[in-house]
Amino acid sequence: xxxxxxxxxxxxxxxxxxxxxxxxxxxxxxxxxxxxxxxxxxxxxxxxxxxxxxxxxxxxxxxxxxxxxxxxxxxxxxxxxxxxxxxxxxxxxxx
Amino acid sequence: xxxxxxxxxxxxxxxxxxxxxxxxxxxxxxxxxxxxxxxxxxxxxxxxxxxxxxxxxxxxxxxxxxxxxxxxxxxxxxxxxxxxxxxxxxxxxxxxxxxxxxxxxxxxxxxxxxxxxxxxxxxxxxxxxxxxxxxxxxxxxxxxxxxxxxxxxxxxxxxxxxxxxxxxxxxxxxxxxxxxxxxxxxxxxxxxxxxxxxxxxxxxxxxxxxxxxxxxxxxxxxxxxxxxxxxxxxxxxxxxxxxxxxxxxxxxxxxxxxxxxxxxxxxxxxxxxxxxxxxxxxxxxxxxxxxxxxxxxxxxxxxxxxxxxxxxxxxxxxxxxxxxxxxxxxxxxxxxxxxxxxxxxxxxxxxxxxxxxxxxxxxxxxxxxxxxxxxxxxxxxxxxxxxxxxxxxxxxxxxxxxxxxxxxxxxxxxxxxxxxxxxxxxxxxxxxxxxxxxxxxxxxxxxxxxxxxxxxxxxxxxxxxxxxxxxxxxxxxxxxxxxxx
Numbered sequence: 218x219x220x221x222x223x224x225x226x227x228x229x230x231x232x233x234x235x236x237x238x239x240x241x242x243x244x245x246x247x248x249x250x251x252x253x254x255x256x257x258x259x260x261x262x263x264x265x266x267x268x269x270x271x272x273x274x275x276x277x278x279x280x281x282x283x284x285x286x287x288x289x290x291x292x293x294x295x296x297x298x299x300x301x302x303x304x305x306x307x308x309x310x311x312x
Numbered sequence: 313x314x315x316x317x318x319x320x321x322x323x324x325x326x327x328x329x330x331x332x333x334x335x336x337x338x339x340x341x342x343x344x345x346x347x348x349x350x351x352x353x354x355x356x357x358x359x360x361x362x363x364x365x366x367x368x369x370x371x372x373x374x375x376x377x378x379x380x381x382x383x384x385x386x387x388x389x390x391x392x393x394x395x396x397x398x399x400x401x402x403x404x405x406x407x408x409x410x411x412x413x414x415x416x417x418x419x420x421x422x423x424x425x426x427x428x429x430x431x432x433x434x435x436x437x438x439x440x441x442x443x444x445x446x447x448x449x450x451x452x453x454x455x456x457x458x459x460x461x462x463x464x465x466x467x468x469x470x471x472x473x474x475x476x477x478x479x480x481x482x483x484x485x486x487x488x489x490x491x492x493x494x495x496x497x498x499x500x501x502x503x504x505x506x507x508x509x510x511x512x513x514x515x516x517x518x519x520x521x522x523x524x525x526x527x528x529x530x531x532x533x534x535x536x537x538x539x540x541x542x543x544x545x546x547x548x549x550x551x552x553x554x555x556x557x558x559x560x561x562x563x564x565x566x567x568x569x570x571x572x573x574x575x576x577x578x579x580x581x582x583x584x585x586x587x588x589x590x591x592x593x594x595x596x597x598x599x600x601x602x603x604x605x606x607x608x609x610x611x612x613x614x615x616x617x618x619x620x621x622x623x624x625x626x627x628x629x630x631x632x633x634x635x636x637x638x639x640x641x642x643x644x645x646x647x648x649x650x651x652x653x654x655x656x657x658x659x660x661x662x663x664x665x666x667x668x669x670x671x672x673x674x675x676x677x678x679x680x681x682x683x684x685x686x687x688x689x690x691x692x693x694x695x696x697x698x699x700x701x702x703x704x705x706x707x708x709x710x711x712x713x714x715x716x717x718x719x720x721x722x723x724x725x726x727x728x729x730x731x732x733x734x735x736x737x738x739x740x741x742x743x744x745x746x747x748x749x750x751x752x753x754x755x756x757x758x759x760x761x762x763x764x765x766x767x768x769x770x771x772x773x774x775x776x777x778x779x780x781x782x783x784x785x786x787x788x789x790x791x792x793x794x795x796x797x
Binding site for chain 2: 220224225231255269299
């Protein structure tokens with residue numbers, strides 16, 4: 218299997234990470250060597266193996282949806298790169 | 313006392329309890345040494361001024377019943393600390409100030425410890441040499457231009473260099489045990505579900521665990537006792553009966569059965585590592601334990617499995633860094649362009665590589681071939697351990713296939729970097745506890761570690777084995793203070 222530049226562009230789009238030509242070539246090389254290494258798994262027959270989905274083998278517990286930290290809105294907003302005191306600000310999405 | 317920073321955590325606790333030392337004495341000593349040690353680059357953020365204030369406050373009304381009374385401690389910068397910048401070693405979080413505290417650090421402060429600062433690490437804990445940090449390489453106190461290992465490289469360097477009496481790291485594929493081995497200290501990765509993941513910047517949620525990194529086994533047991541609690545804020549936290557690890561610590565391991573897995577004798581492993589392992593086998597025998605040859609047949613599939621599972625989970629966890637609610641933001645022509653530039657400029661090369669691997673293996677048409685396949689092999693790896701534990705109580709292996717390497721030596725070849733974790737990764741995949749203890753030196757005088765792997769929730773047993781071996785090994789770390797002018 219070989220990951221070509223077209224695939225890199227596709228993954229970069231899905232990952233929302235912009236990649237220029239030079240980096241794309243480097244990434245293709247890196248990913249190919251990593252996937253070559255990963256292909257080793259194909260030596261194993263696993264048709265009858267149940268996948269491990271949770272290491273603890275317990276069901277996830279629910280807890281009640283209570284507000285425990287109060288009045289932290291200001292602090293949270295303060296961490297945003299751009300805000301107008303009450304809202305997070307993003308580039309315009311509707312023309 | 314001029315040698316405060318040379319004391320172990322246990323000694324410092326005793327001296328504070330006996331009022332031979334005050335918290336201020338101890339905190340001052342570690343701050344002074346940390347300030348003289350900037351060349352190690354172990355800290356990303358220091359909190360020295362307020363640490364000293366807290367120490368003085370502690371001394372005015374000392375509560376000596378606590379487990380860590382007035383003990384200063386720096387922690388890996390992957391733990392969210394309320395009102396203190398938390399970066400995860402990344403540019404994308406370089407201005408992030410959490411509004412909450414991680415459960416593990418909360419437990420530590422509740423027992424009287426005082427935050428010294430936040431320690432350097434590989435970006436989002438993705439790395440084995442601390443070279444992926446946005447805040448620069450960390451130096452290994454053992455020798456100049458030597459990596460401290462990773463991802464908890466700053467933590468390992470800070471403990472070995474006596475900048476903090478003890479610390480916590482996180483371990484997703486070896487990030488506590490490998491740097492512990494590279495710097496001649498003790499590092500424990502607890503059972504999955506033992507320490508809460510709440511407030512730890514997530515890398516791979518089914519593998520991540522916090523754990524102690526210490527100068528010796530007893531200190532390690534004491535900190536494990538503090539940080540391991542059931543937490544309803546982590547949905548995978550497990551409510552099991554936890555031991556009083558430090559109180560119950562014993563060197564009596566007579567009759568314990570220790571497995572020696574033949575698959576860990578990997579191609580190209582140096583003779584030094586093989587010799588170290590043989591020495592380890594002799595030590596446990598000298599302690600009255602019995603060794604048994606065992607087989608973990610799927611060992612060689614662990615790393616390929618890990619490099620599907622961990623990036624897949626990372627690509628999902630790191631989707632949250634979009635430049636909107638916190639962290640770095642790049643300018644973009646529109647929303648999508650802003651996301652793409654933010655993530656391209658905010659994440660470093662290794663993190664981008666792993667997000668892309670993860671995105672690819674989860675993408676339409678490839679899920680079954682990669683992710684599902686990896687989950688199946690992960691099951692086989694876990695089954696190997698389950699089988700082995702029918703015959704043995706613990707497993708002894710080397711911690712790493714080599715000693716620490718030079719800065720820059722492996723940065724151009726991701727696969728050769730990944731091979732560092734060949735002995736530690738299976739333990740994370742199976743959710744088991746593992747401890748690395750310093751066990752000898754190579755020809756260059758660099759430390760080498762041995763790993764003891766336990767059954768799930770059996771931390772006490774591997775701590776006991778480590779405690780017994782520690783006495784026989786009698787390891788002395790060779791720290792020359794080369795970085796102090």
